[in-house]
Amino acid sequence: LRKGFPEVIFCQGKTIEQIVWIFSKLGEENRNILGTRASMEVFLSVQKLYPAAIYNELARTIVVSQGEDSNKTGNVLVMSAGTTDLPVAEEAAVTAEVMGNHVRKAYDVGVAGLHRLLDKLELIRWAHVIIVVAGMEGALPSVIGGLADQPVIAVPTSTGYGASFNGLSALLGMLNSCASGISVVNIDNGFGAGAMANTITRMIEKVAHEDKFKK
Amino acid sequence: LRKGFPEVIFCQGKTIEQIVWIFSKLGEENRNILGTRASMEVFLSVQKLYPAAIYNELARTIVVSQGEDSNKTGNVLVMSAGTTDLPVAEEAAVTAEVMGNHVRKAYDVGVAGLHRLLDKLELIRWAHVIIVVAGMEGALPSVIGGLADQPVIAVPTSTGYGASFNGLSALLGMLNSCASGISVVNIDNGFGAGAMANTITRMIEKVAHEDKFKK
Amino acid sequence: LRKGFPEVIFCQGKTIEQIVWIFSKLGEENRNILGTRASMEVFLSVQKLYPAAIYNELARTIVVSQGEDSNKTGNVLVMSAGTTDLPVAEEAAVTAEVMGNHVRKAYDVGVAGLHRLLDKLELIRWAHVIIVVAGMEGALPSVIGGLADQPVIAVPTSTGYGASFNGLSALLGMLNSCASGISVVNIDNGFGAGAMANTITRMIEKVAHEDKFKK
Amino acid sequence: LRKGFPEVIFCQGKTIEQIVWIFSKLGEENRNILGTRASMEVFLSVQKLYPAAIYNELARTIVVSQGEDSNKTGNVLVMSAGTTDLPVAEEAAVTAEVMGNHVRKAYDVGVAGLHRLLDKLELIRWAHVIIVVAGMEGALPSVIGGLADQPVIAVPTSTGYGASFNGLSALLGMLNSCASGISVVNIDNGFGAGAMANTITRMIEKVAHEDKFKK
Amino acid sequence: LRKGFPEVIFCQGKTIEQIVWIFSKLGEENRNILGTRASMEVFLSVQKLYPAAIYNELARTIVVSQGEDSNKTGNVLVMSAGTTDLPVAEEAAVTAEVMGNHVRKAYDVGVAGLHRLLDKLELIRWAHVIIVVAGMEGALPSVIGGLADQPVIAVPTSTGYGASFNGLSALLGMLNSCASGISVVNIDNGFGAGAMANTITRMIEKVAHEDKFKK
Amino acid sequence: LRKGFPEVIFCQGKTIEQIVWIFSKLGEENRNILGTRASMEVFLSVQKLYPAAIYNELARTIVVSQGEDSNKTGNVLVMSAGTTDLPVAEEAAVTAEVMGNHVRKAYDVGVAGLHRLLDKLELIRWAHVIIVVAGMEGALPSVIGGLADQPVIAVPTSTGYGASFNGLSALLGMLNSCASGISVVNIDNGFGAGAMANTITRMIEKVAHEDKFKK
Amino acid sequence: LRKGFPEVIFCQGKTIEQIVWIFSKLGEENRNILGTRASMEVFLSVQKLYPAAIYNELARTIVVSQGEDSNKTGNVLVMSAGTTDLPVAEEAAVTAEVMGNHVRKAYDVGVAGLHRLLDKLELIRWAHVIIVVAGMEGALPSVIGGLADQPVIAVPTSTGYGASFNGLSALLGMLNSCASGISVVNIDNGFGAGAMANTITRMIEKVAHEDKFKK
Amino acid sequence: LRKGFPEVIFCQGKTIEQIVWIFSKLGEENRNILGTRASMEVFLSVQKLYPAAIYNELARTIVVSQGEDSNKTGNVLVMSAGTTDLPVAEEAAVTAEVMGNHVRKAYDVGVAGLHRLLDKLELIRWAHVIIVVAGMEGALPSVIGGLADQPVIAVPTSTGYGASFNGLSALLGMLNSCASGISVVNIDNGFGAGAMANTITRMIEKVAHEDKFKK
Numbered sequence A, B, C, D, E, F, G, H: 001l002r003k004g005f006p007e008v009i010f011c012q013g014k015t016i017e018q019i020v021w022i023f024s025k026l027g028e029e030n031r032n033i034l035g036t037r038a039s040m041e042v043f044l045s046v047q048k049l050y051p052a053a054i055y056n057e058l059a060r061t062i063v064v065s066q067g068e069d070s071n072k073t074g075n076v077l078v079m080s081a082g083t084t085d086l087p088v089a090e091e092a093a094v095t096a097e098v099m100g101n102h103v104r105k106a107y108d109v110g111v112a113g114l115h116r117l118l119d120k121l122e123l124i125r126w127a128h129v130i131i132v133v134a135g136m137e138g139a140l141p142s143v144i145g146g147l148a149d150q151p152v153i154a155v156p157t158s159t160g161y162g163a164s165f166n167g168l169s170a171l172l173g174m175l176n177s178c179a180s181g182i183s184v185v186n187i188d189n190g191f192g193a194g195a196m197a198n199t200i201t202r203m204i205e206k207v208a209h210e211d212k213f214k215k
């Protein structure tokens, strides 16, 4: 079974001093650490402590890997429609990966260009769980939910303007299509989607391991 | 050019006496009359005055045809996803028709079953204007907008429950996809969509007639 | 693998005639059928067609079982806090069951009485997926999410009054705790929660069957 | 028929690197390009690549013209009430123009000064489609809709303060007057209005060309 | 100066027993009494007590006149657009009248038919205060505010459907045009508008009487 | 009767160039000019054109006085509760004054200290119209409305935090007390309140002048 | 110290069968029982079980007294402005009383008639805790909070119409005046206010008993 | 009884000049002074006047102690879940303390880690009043309310993102759990919570002193 599951620090709203202090404290226990919503400035301070820390500028994540490596065992596909949703999609991808999943990405699919979406059917079949990140393309999860048999985790984003109301519009649209195997996490919560996906793949792994479902 | 364009009576919120009185007054001018949001009870009273009046129970419309017939000249396609959106879709269809358009309908298309939608491409090519009526399938207009070159008029409906918030959720989702040749009318406003479609086909007809665009 | 997966009819907003017609059409294909949000009156009409149909008055569901029986293979636990959330909880339970899962229920747990919740740890360990239904106890999913390693699907309900705003308050509270392995479906959407839970257990079953995760 | 229809880049929320990269990629295909919501800084970078690019500072648009010229064939009138709505009105005008329409403007009409509006009747008759941009004067589209036979596309803007709620108030007001041949696009979505207007004039042009409406 | 200013009873939310008891108590003091939001059933009970009480079925008001008569001294014009706004308009008219004002009415004016509005200029000049009642025609007060020099009191109504959101949309639209001598009362509050108009005419009367402004 | 009624420029959302240009154009007609929501920077540019222009830093108003002087004839009292409401209260005061009214101020009254309010009864009796500006003290207008016979114009302000929701909370509270001779203008709209007050005093003046109310 | 503290049943949303079953189960333990939000029909069924049960029709409460009597020890004053707030005020009063407090009531105080409020200063001094129930008079708690030194518990009610938005408006207004020793419970939650008041008086009693504060 | 109760200045929205002036005026009366929502810059100016003034950087409070010392007599416990809620929690703590209470803090308790909460039972028993500050952990007050017999004052905070909607989500969740002895103050209103807690402990103290409750 997987090892090295990370501790998580939500950096937004904390001072650099507080963040560095938490990182150092957690590091003593030889755990992997994931920092989310971290600015470059935060990263530079953390890097002094952990020179091997890795920063994903788009996702705004810091990953500190120490301790045993985790065997990647679940297949998580992250899909999104456009450039402005990338930060949230990347946060989901980094989270799922650091928690021990294989992650693939399809960041160029939108409902107004169905062919590009239909090109991804192979990728969809590969996945155990699909994360769909969308702001102005709030319709994307229900279209994908119709094509896929897997659990779909929808993440509304606060991109867009006007009647997008900071993601509320996408959130509501996604909630209204819950019937087809979709559930939703908070606006911009790439981390939550990655963590939920991981909770599912971990359960899959556990059951397969225990042979509970053998027939 | 078209004749017999109807007068319109919005019956909701009026007493039967008020409605019958308006119908009788308008009828004197030998005009066609369209009554919307009319209950069966209202219809029965109007029918005494105009025995040839026609009631569409689903659309809740009353049509009184008198005076010259209108030549149907525009092609309006009304699409919707499900049974619960039918009343609004029918209101749009009746309105577009009584105003002088050819109307066709595709009431069984949804984003979660793309093949049924792709079967309608022929019908889509036929249309000059497309009306898309959707409540829980708020994503439908943007998917159709991606497939079609025509003006798309989106009508959110107040069906659904929970986070559908009486159509607000569908409305917001539709507004967020305005870039692809979509514009939106009020929640449940099938009449307004039919009237807007007609305004467009009338303009097409007028320009074609005047040969303005000849090359 | 599971058989007899049902067709589903959402009865709300449809006339009895429409519903009976859809039931009869689907029945011809010898499928199991699940009707949701069905009144007693609807059931009585459906029963004439399928005398063996079963009505759950609380859940307002109709189940028509024909064709092969489904082997139950996933473990779904449905939890809720109080009497007023029962209809939604039951809808989730019936849905998960008719789709082929073992379902257990804990309908008497609330955050203000932690001991009753701590009594359920055994039951929690049994589950592959946990559905938590809550209206006035909007805090319940995050407390359970803290106790459990399983995917938690939270269903806000429209019970309560005043600032519960028809479930909006519970919905928002649940979205804010997405970090701990929780995702959310629409207000009162017991069906969607059951279907999402089933999508997860089906994926577990599929992977276990394919031995993909064997080590 | 029209040529040189542009590719469009929504610049907001993208980094300068991303934008320049997309411009250069699209440019290779010898297409016209329209960039919207572009800052001066973005323009200066794009200009290095395309020295003939034109920036409209008010509209915040970049237009790169290459390839064949488009014959302008539709008549689009853009109306607004005040200075603060100009950026959105200009975005609509630039969009309609670069897509191949004749564009005229009436930026000084308001409901509280009806005479100035009545002076524009000539201009109104000229148009095939009318775009009305309004924030604090949310009433403008319905007044114009009453004077005009053409399709009216209403664009709410986020100007104003207090109970204007970033354009929501104007949006709702416009939706409530959809009956008279008005449909609505997203708040501040000048681009969407221009594109919708163009979809209509293109359809007019196509039908006139095909002689479909000949009598 | 005016006499016989009435006591007011807001009947909604009170039992018939409570209402009759308050009427009888107030009546002992020989005052005029105005009951608002009174059902026919309430009126029939009050009538037993005061056989001369007058019921306005549209306005849902009860007026009991006793004591000295009031000399009517202010000129209040009540304007509205359509049939569905009549109950609120009538409540405003009855209130202003029973408080001692001359009341005239123009109930057939709308922004989409400017000529009918321009026909009322004479009436507008007659008024000291103008009350404008509007739901779907939320634009009406600002158009009238542009034509008139008098104080305009705008009353949003909860008629309409969809994005009218029970009058919220009209309310917001009216608030956004406050610059031109308009102020707003609560949704459906015909009484409040009549009372506010009366407060203004009473002040006019008082100042004229005191000769304060003589030059 | 009053002379020199000013032209008004709403400076927010306009560039300095646009503002200076409008000031210079209006100035040619020898009118008084009132600029609202003007920054110090705007003022400095206007001052170059009109060295006698006066800036009220708190109110953010610019007043250019030229042409004939206006005889002050109406009595307007501006009341507010606290320091943070001062900018809006001052905007109302400057507006009422430049339009030809005597203005007095009571800026230190709050509902939690009734004695300070009861000290102002003399001042209240002096007024023809009362403007009440309040944010966190949303209750103030109804308390004053209970003490005064004059028309009360309530101005909600966007001060406060949390559940003040940028003035929405104060706005709603004020709308709910419309029965007692109160009407409301937009959030932070000191100008609108001043203009409405002036519309009332001008009407008083006109009637008194015409001797219409003589008895 | 107090005895006989009651068990509480929230009857709304439960079937009569469920309610009677819970009453009978709780009754076995010889406890006092308080049922809230109970219809007359519910009461009649409960009365068969407990002939001595007392129904308060206004408050919609059922009280079953058995076991030892509680010594009343805290002083709770319930204040409200008008007839329509009485049900909620009575629910608060019944709750505080059955939990062992002396309860007095002042149901005729409003901010527009300050003298009636100032008449209650004696009553205010008597109280240990004050509950203020208000819908349209949302200002009442802050006025009372200014007069009193005691903890004030504010209960917004859903009476009123239009912009009262089912109590939201009163709720927001009350939250904005929290500085002066006021805290708020849910809309219409008379029970919660009574229970909170009781929690305070119980703590007072406990401390006084333990002599902790002796000096 | 307590002495030296402070005067309070709400610094947000005031200029430094205004703040310093109020401090100096209040200081003349030899009172203790509490400034809330004060920036470091404000503090530095106040410090020139009162060199002994103390600034709490997290709470953003200034305390000026002069005059007699207050005997601390009530026990107030402030609880919160995470680092981002600390500023509001500290504001509550400083307020309660400067008003004469013993204050203890438990800033590391959350619903997802029940054991840490159960460790605090001793501390809970010590308190007379409990303040619970929470943003993303909106469930915390109801869990604590279930464990404690004391009055609980819940303070929603505007931390979090997405569907936390600046504290609205936490506010609504807290209001829905008012039954169990919880009442709520405004979002981020640490001051109001501290003041309410103090109002309660003062009342406890007064009653104990007067021996009213002696048995």
Ligand SMILES: Nc1ncnc2c1ncn2[C@@H]1O[C@H](COP(=O)(O)O)[C@@H](O)[C@H]1O
Pocket: A008, A009, A010, A011, A036, A037, A189, A190, A191, A192, C179, C180, H082, H083, H084
């Ligand atoms: N981007 C994120 N959005 C929401 N929750 C997060 C995010 N990143 C981390 N978390 C959660 O926040 C917790 C850490 O919060 P904290 O102790 O304040 O750093 C983690 O255990 C996660 O559950």
Ligand SMILES: Nc1ncnc2c1ncn2[C@@H]1O[C@H](COP(=O)(O)O)[C@@H](O)[C@H]1O
Pocket: B008, B009, B010, B011, B036, B037, B189, B190, B191, B192, D179, D180, E082, E083, E084
């Ligand atoms: N279903 C509808 N929804 C919205 N507006 C409508 C509808 N039916 C008719 N109308 C509009 O209402 C006007 C008639 O309103 P009225 O004079 O009140 O009967 C027509 O001219 C239409 O513009």
Ligand SMILES: Nc1ncnc2c1ncn2[C@@H]1O[C@H](COP(=O)(O)O)[C@@H](O)[C@H]1O
Pocket: E008, E009, E010, E011, E036, E037, E189, E190, E191, E192, F179, F180, G082, G083, G084
């Ligand atoms: N239709 C109405 N809408 C709002 N307030 C009203 C209305 N009718 C009467 N009122 C107010 O309600 C008060 C009487 O309330 P009540 O004592 O509850 O009958 C009157 O003095 C009026 O100020």
Ligand SMILES: Nc1ncnc2c1ncn2[C@@H]1O[C@H](COP(=O)(O)O)[C@@H](O)[C@H]1O
Pocket: F082, F083, F084, G179, G180, H008, H009, H010, H011, H036, H037, H189, H190, H191, H192
């Ligand atoms: N942080 C705060 N939040 C809300 N109200 C406050 C706060 N600080 C002080 N107050 C209140 O504001 C009043 C002082 O306001 P002011 O006179 O504007 O300084 C005090 O008496 C308190 O009731």
Ligand SMILES: [Mg+2]
Pocket: A144, A145, A146, A147, A148, A149, A150, A180, A181
């Ligand atoms: Mg699927």
Ligand SMILES: [Mg+2]
Pocket: B144, B145, B146, B147, B148, B149, B150, B180, B181
């Ligand atoms: Mg298209």
Ligand SMILES: [Mg+2]
Pocket: C144, C145, C146, C147, C148, C149, C150, C180, C181
């Ligand atoms: Mg968990």
Ligand SMILES: [Mg+2]
Pocket: D144, D145, D146, D147, D148, D149, D150, D180, D181
């Ligand atoms: Mg028109």
Ligand SMILES: [Mg+2]
Pocket: E144, E145, E146, E147, E148, E149, E150, E180, E181
């Ligand atoms: Mg005017």
Ligand SMILES: [Mg+2]
Pocket: F144, F145, F146, F147, F148, F149, F150, F180, F181
């Ligand atoms: Mg008054």
Ligand SMILES: [Mg+2]
Pocket: G144, G145, G146, G147, G148, G149, G150, G180, G181
């Ligand atoms: Mg007090």
Ligand SMILES: [Mg+2]
Pocket: H144, H145, H146, H147, H148, H149, H150, H180, H181
């Ligand atoms: Mg408790």
